[in-house]
Amino acid sequence: MQTKTKQDGQLEQNKREKPMPVLAKVALIGFIGGVFWSFLAYCAYFFHFTEVAPNFILQPWAIGDWKDGALGQTIAILFIGLASVIASFLYYAFLKNRQGIWPGVAFGIGLWVLVFYVLNPIFPQLKAVPQLERNTVVTMVCFYILYGMFIGYSISFEVAEMRRQKQVDVVK
Amino acid sequence: MKTKSYTPISPKLNENEQFFKDAIGVGTSFDLGVRKLHILKTDVHLYYCNGLCDTQYIIELLEMLVQVNDRERQPAKLLEIIENRLVHQQVNPVKSLDEAVDFLLTGLILLFIDGETKAFAVDVRSYPGRSPEEPDTEKVVRGARDGYVENIVVNTALTRRRIRDERLRFEMMQVGERSKTDICIAYIQDVADPGLVELIKKELNEIKIDGLTMADKTIEEFLVKQGYNPYPLVRYTERPDVAATHLLEGHVIIMVDTSPSVIITPTTYFHHVQHAEEYRQSPAVGTFVRWVRFLGIFASLFLLPLWFVFVLDPSLLPEKLSYIGPNEKTNIPIFVQLLIADIGIEFLRMAAIHTPTPLSTAMGLIAAALIGQIAIDVGLFVPEVILYVSVAAIGSFATPSYELSIANKIFRLLFLVVIALFGVPGFMIGVTVFLLFLANIRSLNTPYLWPFIPFDPGAFMQIIVRRSVAGSSIRPSIVHPQNKQKQPT
Numbered sequence: 001m002q003t004k005t006k007q008d009g010q011l012e013q014n015k016r017e018k019p020m021p022v023l024a025k026v027a028l029i030g031f032i033g034g035v036f037w038s039f040l041a042y043c044a045y046f047f048h049f050t051e052v053a054p055n056f057i058l059q060p061w062a063i064g065d066w067k068d069g070a071l072g073q074t075i076a077i078l079f080i081g082l083a084s085v086i087a088s089f090l091y092y093a094f095l096k097n098r099q100g101i102w103p104g105v106a107f108g109i110g111l112w113v114l115v116f117y118v119l120n121p122i123f124p125q126l127k128a129v130p131q132l133e134r135n136t137v138v139t140m141v142c143f144y145i146l147y148g149m150f151i152g153y154s155i156s157f158e159v160a161e162m163r164r165q166k167q168v169d170v171v172k
Numbered sequence: 173m174k175t176k177s178y179t180p181i182s183p184k185l186n187e188n189e190q191f192f193k194d195a196i197g198v199g200t201s202f203d204l205g206v207r208k209l210h211i212l213k214t215d216v217h218l219y220y221c222n223g224l225c226d227t228q229y230i231i232e233l234l235e236m237l238v239q240v241n242d243r244e245r246q247p248a249k250l251l252e253i254i255e256n257r258l259v260h261q262q263v264n265p266v267k268s269l270d271e272a273v274d275f276l277l278t279g280l281i282l283l284f285i286d287g288e289t290k291a292f293a294v295d296v297r298s299y300p301g302r303s304p305e306e307p308d309t310e311k312v313v314r315g316a317r318d319g320y321v322e323n324i325v326v327n328t329a330l331t332r333r334r335i336r337d338e339r340l341r342f343e344m345m346q347v348g349e350r351s352k353t354d355i356c357i358a359y360i361q362d363v364a365d366p367g368l369v370e371l372i373k374k375e376l377n378e379i380k381i382d383g384l385t386m387a388d389k390t391i392e393e394f395l396v397k398q399g400y401n402p403y404p405l406v407r408y409t410e411r412p413d414v415a416a417t418h419l420l421e422g423h424v425i426i427m428v429d430t431s432p433s434v435i436i437t438p439t440t441y442f443h444h445v446q447h448a449e450e451y452r453q454s455p456a457v458g459t460f461v462r463w464v465r466f467l468g469i470f471a472s473l474f475l476l477p478l479w480f481v482f483v484l485d486p487s488l489l490p491e492k493l494s495y496i497g498p499n500e501k502t503n504i505p506i507f508v509q510l511l512i513a514d515i516g517i518e519f520l521r522m523a524a525i526h527t528p529t530p531l532s533t534a535m536g537l538i539a540a541a542l543i544g545q546i547a548i549d550v551g552l553f554v555p556e557v558i559l560y561v562s563v564a565a566i567g568s569f570a571t572p573s574y575e576l577s578i579a580n581k582i583f584r585l586l587f588l589v590v591i592a593l594f595g596v597p598g599f600m601i602g603v604t605v606f607l608l609f610l611a612n613i614r615s616l617n618t619p620y621l622w623p624f625i626p627f628d629p630g631a632f633m634q635i636i637v638r639r640s641v642a643g644s645s646i647r648p649s650i651v652h653p654q655n656k657q658k659q660p661t
Contacts, residue, residue: 029627048488101611138597142604157626
């Protein structure tokens with residue numbers, strides 16, 4: 001080593017990456033899942049696969065016209081990311097022990113029903129499901145399925161891995 | 173495994189000779205032979221298998237044996253004298269004829285001495301084979317140019333050259349009732365997941381087959397049981413540096429004799445989209461190369477289906493992009509054009525594999541100049557079809573894993589079919605089912621789309637950004653390493 005002053009801890013290779021606490025990981029999974037899939041949904045909106053843009057989530061608030069522009073979409077995507085953190089905590093609370101992709105798929109469909117039927121009155125611009133185009137319904141259901149699978153599978157896998165790790169540590 | 177029959181070595185050389193004649197056809201098969209010597213008035217038989225052993229060594233051994241006649245005077249101690257005079261580091265005593273047959277057929281020579289129930293096997297093997305060359309499918313601009321060859325001993329040596337760790341293990345086993353192919357499981361003992369090593373050993377032991385002529389591919393089919401799933405569930409590499417990197421990360425490597433590629437397990441989708449070249453360049457360049465490659469892979473899967481969706485329903489396009497789509501009217505439906513063009517490229521690719529190089533240049537000319545241009549001129553194809561099919565094809569070629577590129581191609585064609593049938597809903601449902609299908613695959617208990625689904629933030633960053641080697645001190649959690657830190661504390 002050429003410099004004694006450079007402590008071991010300062011070397012990039014000697015930094016120890018601490019494992020994230022599980023709740024932080026769940027929150028991160030939720031946020032990134034929400035942002036990623038709603039961004040893809042925005043792309044789908046851009047190409048008219050669906051009439052519902054991410055900014056539908058901003059409609060209940062009487063804020064400026066900017067909510068219909070690019071800025072509105074961006075903020076809406078981040079906002080969905082935050083809402084998605086709540087969804088992922090819900091999944092963690094109730095479904096974390098179910099393995100595989102199918103509970104997540106079911107969770108996604110459940111969320112779709114919640115948003116498009118139950119919460120529909122909150123969003124004034126969101127038409128009732130029978131009035132939506134066929135393309136829109138199919139596209140939105142697909143995105144909710146993929147989103148639910150992403151959140152659900154990630155969380156349950158994380159939980160299973162932690163349990164496995166604990167067992168290994170106990171054996172050691 | 174069936175229990176082996178056991179025939180002890182007879183003290184009478186004639187009986188042993190008869191056994192070799194009956195059992196493996198010495199005298200019938202031209203490549204098996206016996207050389208009879210007299211040493212101190214005793215008969216000594218030397219069995220060999222032509223072509224698998226090095227004649228030069230055998231001559232040296234014979235010289236030493238013949239000299240026994242001039243220098244030694246104690247016929248009673250012949251066995252010890254001969255063992256001593258076999259000037260080679262690998263001399264093994266053999267007790268049974270069955271064992272002797274196995275040795276003989278792998279290329280060892282056998283020495284039988286009259287009146288003894290013990291024979292000697294000397295390892296003078298020298299298999300026909302090439303020397304290490306750069307693998308055609310995994311070239312790099314900088315970096316090691318050696319590649320695995322068809323000889324498993326050379327392959328383990330190439331790996332050992334890179335990892336001199338005393339904890340590196342090469343466990344050898346034989347599979348195949350008739351072929352008795354050598355298979356080597358390589359792993360680092362205090363890193364690799366012992367459960368995975370056990371699982372692989374168990375699966376390999378359960379293989380019942382007469383021969384493994386297609387070597388590692390056959391093993392793969394027994395190991396991961398993929399059925400008709402086109403996606404590659406293990407990664408192959410012909411580069412010793414790539415294999416060594418994966419060993420250090422905690423992967424288990426399976427090497428099969430007679431194949432220049434080794435199997436890396438466990439594997440996810442994202443192992444197939446990386447290339448050694450990224451790690452021979454600086455992290456920024458490596459990341460750039462990787463992103464361009466991702467773009468290529470994405471194009472090979474989705475570009476053609478997306479364009480086709482817009483052709484079927486131009487109203488989907490935003491105003492600024494409305495120029496996309498064929499302007500002229502065509503005689504043939506776009507779907508048929510796409511199919512013909514895509515399968516045409518597949519013709520070319522296949523033809524190029526088994527056409528000799530001088531002819532393939534001519535073939536390329538015919539393909540590019542004649543077929544493409546004239547198909548447009550006679551009105552068979554819209555120019556855009558050629559453009560998008562070509563970009564998708566180049567995207568396939570940019571995929572580092574040959575297996576992955578073909579699997580992607582199959583799914584691209586399936587997307588085209590569902591779009592032709594159902595339009596936008598077909599595309600959306602197709603892609604959703606595709607992703608669910610991939611996410612649901614588990615190869616050796618490993619989720620196939622990890623670290624994307626299930627999402628692992630740290631590992632996903634490693635995929636998106638080619639991190640500097642010094643900065644990535646943690647082994648990927650998916651291999652369940654016993655030892656998570658790469659560097660010692």
